[in-house]
Amino acid sequence: MTQLKNSISRSQVEQLVRQALSQQLPGTSAPGMQVAPNPLVVNISARHVHLSQEHLEVLFGKGSELEIQKDLYQEGYFAATQTVAIVGPRRRMIPNVRVLGPCRGETQVELAYTDSISLGLELPVRISGDIKGTPGCVLMGPKGVVELEYGVIRAARHVHMSPADCAYYGCANGDSLHLRVDSPGCTTVLEDVVVRENPDVKLEVHIDTDEGNAVDLDHATSVKLYIPESCKCKHS
CATH class of the missing domain: 2.40.40.20 (Barwin-like endoglucanases)
Incomplete structure (x- = not known):
């Protein structure tokens, strides 16, 4: 049998299929036809606050613990029933900002760009946990107030x-x-x-x-x- 000169090799077929899949299916850009x-x-991660245990007790009372309102997609993380008010320069305020759990070693506030404009803050874009040298704010809870020297970011x-x-x-x-x-x-x-x-x-x-x-x-x-x-x- 005479082999056609224009026949396509198996590797070329696989490459064409991979290209077609990568254009049509989300997340299918890996080589070798691997399955995701x-x-x-x-x-969407809306504005929220991570509290240290110390600040949780200042804001909500001695011995307070975070109460689960809703579990988040990542196991072990949750939106708490507790909320706080965030106060920026010139007493601009955003009320009812959700606290996420569990508690962390340091308190951190994550806001969107429009939130920063509302509060009058110039916020850097940072990875969560990278809060040194960032602006601060005032947090208000039902039992007390915490004045943060730093810890407010726009999350990357x-x-x-x-x-x-x-x-x-x-x-x-x-x-x-x-x-x-x-x-x-x-x-x-x-x-x-x-x-x-x-x-x-x-x-x-x-x-x-x-x-x-x-x-x-x-x-x-x-x-x-x-x-x-x-x-x-x-x-x-």
Whole structure:
């Protein structure tokens, strides 16, 4: 039998299939036709407060404990029934800001850009926990007041990943990925999504309220996480 000169090799077929899948299915950009270990979830992280045990007791009374209102997507984390008021310069205030649990070693406030304008604060974009040298504010609870010298940030958009997720997407802790969100009339790519690797987490992207509204996340038809072509990732 005469072999056709224009026949296509198996490797070329696989490459074409991979390219087609990466264009149509969110999160299918990994090589070798690997199956994604976990579904990609994108959630909006609204303004919230993390309290130390010391500040919890100042705001809500001696011996107070956080009470669970709703479990969050990541296991062991929850939205508490407790809320506080945040007061910025010139006594500008945002009431009823949800406290998230469990308690942390240091109190931290995470706000969106529009929140910072409302409070009259100039906030840096930081990864959660990186709060040194940040602005402070006043927290008001039913039993007391806490004046923070620092601890208020705009949280950098980020993605929680397990080692298996990092292997699939070809990235490592601290890398920056792109997130494409397809919404009706509003397809958007969010850059600089910081990878936060931890063996005990589920795959989840966190963006703030402003970003969620901008990309119309509530009506998104697909989301895709990928390494930008210009990225100098640790695994590239």
